[in-house]
Amino acid sequence: MRVELLTVGDELLIGDVVNTNAAWMGSELTRAGVTVTRSAVVGDTLEEITSAVTEALSRADSLVITGGLGPTYDDLTRDALAALAGVGLRRDPATERAIRERSTAYGVRLRASALRMADLPEGSRKLPNPAGAAPGIGMVVEGKPVYALPGVPSEMRAIMAGTVLPELRAPRVPHVLTLRTAGVWETVLAGRLAPVEKLDGVTLAYLPHPARVDVRITAETTEALRAAATLARERLGQAVYGEGRDAGLATGVLGLLIDRGETVAVAESLTGGLLGAELTGAPGSSAAFRGGVTAYATPLKAALLGVPEDLLAERGAVDPDVAVAMAEGARTRLGATWGLAVTGVAGPEPQDGKPVGTVHIGVAGPEVSRSLTPALTLPRDGSRARPLVREMTVVHALDLLRHELLRVAMIREWEEDQEDLEGLS
Known part of the structure; x- marks a missing residue:
């Protein structure tokens, strides 16, 4: 499964907001055995979004979009998907009711524009959003599955975990281990790990951070991963301070x-x-x-x-x-x-x-x-x-x-x- 990522938002293009969504999605999809081939950012215009979606689907097997599902005039992702599919928008009654109830619960006056979040392209399905008001959108465009998610990180992650990752997860998930190192340059690590690179069915990726480098080992089998990790630890010695991406x-x-x-x-x-x-x-x-x-x-x-x-x-x-x-x-x-x-x-x-x-x-x-x-x-x-x-x-x-x-x-x-x-x- 080859997947591309598309993030929508002028605030990302001009640097007001850092695109943490793409980094998180890329990491989680990779862990699920999905190959992420490209990630792009476009502005809040119908033309840019439709063009980017068309280009992505010409290359990839599926597309995941974040952003552009909110209530304001420049939230145009749902409109772009409907235009590409040649359909109109329909209002989902359950989502509209949830938005009204949410507004009442928070004591906020409901604006008519907020109900735009209940509009879905005809023929699409609603992706449950346990963390917010706007549901995600799942639909087939040009014969390929497209997932559109809110840009709010907590909402995006909730829908990814609940729907997108289970549906895209590869039948054979690769075996992955990350060794975390500090105080050694990336080029030095690569030299020490040259024998590991030569092992059959094993690939290495170097993920540099300030003054430290994560080494991600990917193998086709558990046995191959175990052998590669053992050799890597021997070659790196005390440069390794932990294993797994959460080891600080x-x-x-x-x-x-x-x-x-x-x-x-x-x-x-x-x-x-x-x-x-x-x-x-x-x-x-x-x-x-x-x-x-x-x-x-x-x-x-x-x-x-x-x-x-x-x-x-x-x-x-x-x-x-x-x-x-x-x-x-x-x-x-x-x-x-x-x-x-x-x-x-x-x-x-x-x-x-x-x-x-x-x-x-x-x-x-x-x-x-x-x-x-x-x-x-x-x-x-x-x-x-x-x-x-x-x-x-x-x-x-x-x-x-x-x-x-x-x-x-x-x-x-x-x-x-x-x-x-x-x-x-």
Whole structure:
């Protein structure tokens, strides 16, 4: 089954709204064994919609459309489908009744235009929408199935899950596993995984994100997937921090801490609280996260975290030893086993003679106190430089702590093995 996606809306074309619907639908359809061959965005005009639908159906086996089913004059998807099918619109009594009842329940005056959401092309079927008022539309156009869904993400997802995915799901769903990695470039991962690429019935896809890459392994059989995943883990080692698309880096770090009965506190400068927010966003974080200090102004690094004033005066706030001192301060003052700190220049201007993108990360623990050396030099160009530097800093900081936890665990395991051997001698 080859499916194309079509998203309707001027707000998407001009950049006012990010097209998250297409990304979610593409992911879910792929997981269902459906091949998504193209995704397009068009504006709110009858001509653009009809043209895009005709072109898509000339190539694909089916088409899924989102947007253009609302109550306003520029919601024209239903009109376009009716025009292509050469039919008129009919008002669905049950949908009209539901819209009226919904309006009464919310105490909102019903506008006549709202009833447009109850209009369906003749010969189409109504797709139930448990999350909203406008139903989806299912119909055959030019001999191929077309699904039209509301653009509201929650409503689109509800109809996709309830109707579209079950109907389009491939009889043989491929076996898929996603390995999540951090701190390694995509090209390096591809080099390490070259032997996996050569396995029969196995394909790899690299999905880059700021400072991390997801590796999606697709195989024809369970056995092939198991063999590919085993070899991939061996080739990637500690670069892999989790499996499955819902495995977060913060969740993995917190899991290591919880397993050991340890805790972490953070000290942040350029990230302004993002690091603490990432940790507390993971379920169960209260078992291992003590708290954080956002010491954005340089004097607060001394006042709140105990960073030596002479160090700050001599080198400024963007310095590896300052990062370590911040980590030590967070650890001792917040009573945590580990301290993690970040300081750097997010931009748009240099600071203390350091260019934008310069970042230092410090970690302090019961058996280690050091900075990430050499300093990170993160992207510094373009309008996305500042948010990208901050986002990548969070990933690198969590990954540094993860590696330290794993390293200390290996040392402790080795020491325990030595004690056991001494006991046998």
